[in-house]
Amino acid sequence: MTSHETRQGTSPVILGFPHTGTEVPPAIWERLNDNGKLLADTDWHIHNLYDGLLDGVTTVRATFHRYVIDANRDPSGTSLYPGQNTTGLIPETDFDGKAIWKDGQAPDEADIAGRLGDFHAPYHAALAAEIERVKSIHGVAILYDCHSIRSHIPFLFEGKLPDFNIGTDMGKTCDAAIERAVVTVTGAAKGYDSILNGRFKGGWTTRHYGRPETGVHAIQMELAQSTHLATEAPPFAYDPAKAERLRVHLKDILARIAEIAPSLKQQA
Numbered sequence: 001m002t003s004h005e006t007r008q009g010t011s012p013v014i015l016g017f018p019h020t021g022t023e024v025p026p027a028i029w030e031r032l033n034d035n036g037k038l039l040a041d042t043d044w045h046i047h048n049l050y051d052g053l054l055d056g057v058t059t060v061r062a063t064f065h066r067y068v069i070d071a072n073r074d075p076s077g078t079s080l081y082p083g084q085n086t087t088g089l090i091p092e093t094d095f096d097g098k099a100i101w102k103d104g105q106a107p108d109e110a111d112i113a114g115r116l117g118d119f120h121a122p123y124h125a126a127l128a129a130e131i132e133r134v135k136s137i138h139g140v141a142i143l144y145d146c147h148s149i150r151s152h153i154p155f156l157f158e159g160k161l162p163d164f165n166i167g168t169d170m171g172k173t174c175d176a177a178i179e180r181a182v183v184t185v186t187g188a189a190k191g192y193d194s195i196l197n198g199r200f201k202g203g204w205t206t207r208h209y210g211r212p213e214t215g216v217h218a219i220q221m222e223l224a225q226s227t228h229l230a231t232e233a234p235p236f237a238y239d240p241a242k243a244e245r246l247r248v249h250l251k252d253i254l255a256r257i258a259e260i261a262p263s264l265k266q267q268a
Contacts, residue, residue, distance in 0.1 A: 012261035017061035018071035019043035036100030054254040069115040072203035139265035151224035164194035167202030167220035173210025174217035
């Protein structure tokens with residue numbers, strides 16, 4: 001199986017999709033328990049949600065599931081959120097803290113090394129190549145990393161998650177103009193709530209690539225799945241009516257950050 005799929009475009013904006021993949025090699029699938037085989041922690045339908053919102057946008061999507069290996073985690077295994085509940089490079093549990101592997105079948109160091117080489121590294125090589133290609137065209141590249149998560153997960157956070165969760169690692173990963181543009185749209189979106197650098201401050205992808213001083217900007221959008229799914233439980237069905245309401249705001253966000261790009265080129 002391939003690790004990723006890439007669609008090249010001419011826009012200064014790149015969409016990253018590290019968690020929409022659902023492919024699991026048979027040998028790994030057989031090691032998952034019944035709970036793991038639900039693949040519950042997928043960013044369901046997110047690549048479809050963003051499809052067609054910005055002309056000429058480049059997309060890089062991991063096709064493997066995060067239970068194979070998490071494309072948005074530091075390959076060294078360092079935690080993104082020290083001291084908080086989270087899942088690792090190869091998760092041992094789901095987002096509710098429940099085991100996903102059969103007894104004695106949890107991945108070991110050899111599994112991690114193999115999957116880094118087979119899945120994690122090729123995805124990021126493709127993403128890095130697109131960032132460099134787009135930057136060579138525009139003098140700047142803006143990586144918008146696309147995510148979603150259930151709105152209620154007590155194991156990870158208290159209460160209900162806001163609808164829009166914007167992450168820039170406290171402003172480090174992108175120019176302030178990009179951050180302002182996204183916050184402006186989400187703050188004005190009627191019927192939705194939002195937060196900047198709340199529980200989700202940007203994953204490894206955003207933090208690794210976001211180097212504004214080099215002309216590469218990165219921002220993460222973590223959407224509550226209640227904004228576009230019929231239910232946040234199996235079968236995790238897409239709700240077209242909800243999605244269309246949300247897509248209006250997502251389209252506005254992408255258009256605004258694309259318009260900002262030429263001014264960022266002058267600063268790089």
